Amino acid sequence: MISFNLQMKRSEFRLDATGEFGSGITAVFGPSGAGKSSLLDCLAGSVRPDSGYVQMDKTTWYSSLDKVWVTPENRRVGTVYQDGALFPHLDVKSNIEFGWKLIPEHKRQLDPLELADFMGLSNLMSRGPSTLSGGERQRVAIARSLATMPRLLLLDEPLASLDTARRGSILNYLKRVHAEFDIPMIYVSHSISEVVAISSSAMMLEAGKVVGFDHPTALLPYASKSETIDKFENIFDGVIGSSTDYLTKVEVNGVEISTGRQSKCMGERVMVSLGANQIILAAERPENISARNIIKGKVVETWSNLGKVFVHVDAGPKFIVELTENALKDLGILIGCDVFLVFKSSSVAVFDT
Amino acid sequence: MYDIPIVALSLQVAFVATGLTLPIGLITAWLLVRKNFRGKFLLDVFVSLPLALPPVVVGYVLLWLVGTQGWVGQISHGLFGSTVAFTWFAAVLASSVVSFPLVVRSFTVALAGVDPKLEVAAKGLGAGSLRTFLTVTLPLAQRGVIAGVLLGFVRALSEFGATIIVAGNIPGRTQTVPTAIFTRISSGDTNSAWRLALVSLVLGVIALAVHNWLLNRPRSFDSSGLDRSDGPPS
Structure with missing residues (x-):
């Protein structure tokens, strides 16, 4: 568990944040300039705040009161940056082994080669970073951090420089990493969809202040206010099912979703994404309708803010649907109601994992 | 063949001077590029000062410092019973001080070209400041550092003004190629003066050619874009 209380002033910008993050994946999100990266820098120790404290489990990393300061190289915090920040003069293998080699031999817990295999990098080991794709670079950066068995893994907008098709893949790798290594992660992003897809709790920052700290979906209404935060996308893992001439079905958590025809084999794992504002809610099963997807579910929760409503529908996979306040009233949707997602x-966009 | 000891001494002086300016220059450049501290501006001015002064003045100041009146001279006199004035090491000092601004300038440009984020990443992976510098910063700044070293070496080889004041022009002891040329020109010995001038020319051309080649050579890790010629895409 990491707990912190930080104050920092840098010319016009002021960061004042307090929080406590558990062992899961915690997201920090907010518009650009909100102080997300500054918060990470303070936790990693690359920036020293003006006052406050940072406490990791029982170790104090920083305390202005007790004059404690642990240097970044002694914190064992792994950071994955937006562009990977791979060492350009080293090949993939040497990049992954950089921190691992600094660990005394008897304390090394992981085999970098197995790690590379886990991250799907085995056949790239002798390549230089400049020859890698964005997704490959991020995977190397993640493997490089993991090799040092960090106590905390910080992910600073790791998907921001990737195209949409590669994002799902990295998200999946991160989930697998968390399941496998049990390292607490802090995931910084300005995309609420990523936050909901990956994290178990989320802190929202705005102008250097904490404006919300809750279950990620509960922060949707706040996020929808901010223009710099991306529109919400539902992101699911799925498996390719049967195809007809024009449609391919993808099975997601027991539900079949029809998508445009995919040139993929049956059984292949994919990620699907669906905008929250692309879904229509119906109180009864619609008849004679062109939309190919009609999925029955139950309303779990609703949140509203400034005329926008987010409805959480459990249909196997959990969908977030964006409506207007009026639509919600007219439909008479209540928690526990059966509804149809259309x-x-x-x-529906389909991506490789 | 009585030129050989002169050339040898010149090379010796230039090598030792380069050996001195390399570590001190790296530390200075690193401070100037990566650190913020009070008096940084003064350090910057002080480092570049020999560039703005006539070398004769630099030599005169050095002579005063290492002579029995100066504090450096008093320390060395107390320790070794003599000052370094008018020894070959005085020539090293003169060459070092005069070439220092050039060396630091090259190093500063080289270090500033290294993305600080890579250093932060190295520290996050457990590398201390020195290791980060040696395994990340220096390899990435390598080209500019080598170029700076060569530039400093060339400048040290051709140093005249400060050297003749603080080390003198003692044949067989402190006479370097430039001071020897000066003596020969003064005494009208033009043939042998030209011979040494030619030696200077050759040494200078070689060092500058290597310098320019290093700066223009593309680095292996600079290859841009997604060159995916080998290995399957994933």
């Missing part, structure tokens, strides 16, 4: 197959 969306076009063309609204």
Whole structure:
């Protein structure tokens, strides 16, 4: 568990944040300039705040009161940056082994080669970073951090420089990493969809202040206010099912979702994404409708803010649907109601994992 | 063949001077590029000062420092019973001080070109400041550092003004190629003066050619874009 209380002033910007993050994946999100990266820098120790404290489990990393300061190289905090920050003069293997080699031999817990295999990098080991794709670079950066068995893994917008198709893949790797290594992670992003897809709790920052700290979906209404935060996308893991001439079905958590025709084999694992504002809610099963997806579910929760409503529907996979306040009233949707999710197959995007 | 000891001494002086300016120059450049401290501006000015002064003045100040009146001279006199004035090491000092600004300038540019984020990443992986410098910063700044070293070496080889004041022009002891040329020109010995001038020319051309080649050579890790010629895409 990491707990912190930080105050820092840098010319016009002021950071004042307090929080306590558990062993899961915690997201820190907010618009650009909100202080997300500054918060990470303070936790990693690359920036020294003006006052406050940082406490990791029972170790104090920083305390202005007791004049404690642990240097970044002694904190064992792994950081994965937006562009990977790989060492350009070293090949993939040497990058992964950089921190691992600094650990005394009897304390090394992981085999870098197995780690590379786990991250799907085995056949890239002798390549230079400049020859890698964005997704490959991020995987090397993650493996490089993991090799040092960090006490905490910080992910600073790790998907921001990737195209949409590669994002799902890295998200999946991160989930697997968390399941396998049980390292607390802090995931910084300005995309609420990523935050909901990966984290178990989320802190929202705005202008250097904490404006919310809750279950990620509960922060959706706040996020929807901010123009710099991406529109919400539902992101699911799925498996390719049967195809017809024009449609391919993807099975997601017991539900079949129709998508445009995919050139993938049956059984292949994919990620699907679907905008929260692309889904129509119906109180009864619609008849004679062109939309190919009609999925029955139960309303779990609703949140509203400034005329926008987010409805959480459990249909096997948990969907977030964005409505207006009026639509919600007219439909008479209550928590526990059965509803039908209606969306076009063309609204669903399918990505490789 | 009585030129050989002169050339040898010149090379010796230039090598030792380069050996001195390399570590001190690296530390100075690192301070100037990566650290913020009070008096940074003064350090910057002080480092560049020999560039702005006539070398004769630099030599005169050095002579005063290492002579029996100066504090450096008093320390060395107390320790070794003599000062370094008018020894070959005085020539090393003169060459070092005069070439120092050039060396530091090259190093500063080289270090500033290294993304600080990579250093932060190295520290996050457990590397201390020195190791980060040696395994990340220096290899990435390598080209500019080597170029700076060569530039300093060339400048040390050609040093005249400060050297003749603080080390003198004693044949067989402190006479370097430039001071020897000066003596020969003064005494009208033009043939042998030209011979040494030619030696200077050759040494200078070689060092500058290597310097320029290093700066223009593409680095292996600079290859841009997604060159995916080997290995399957994933």
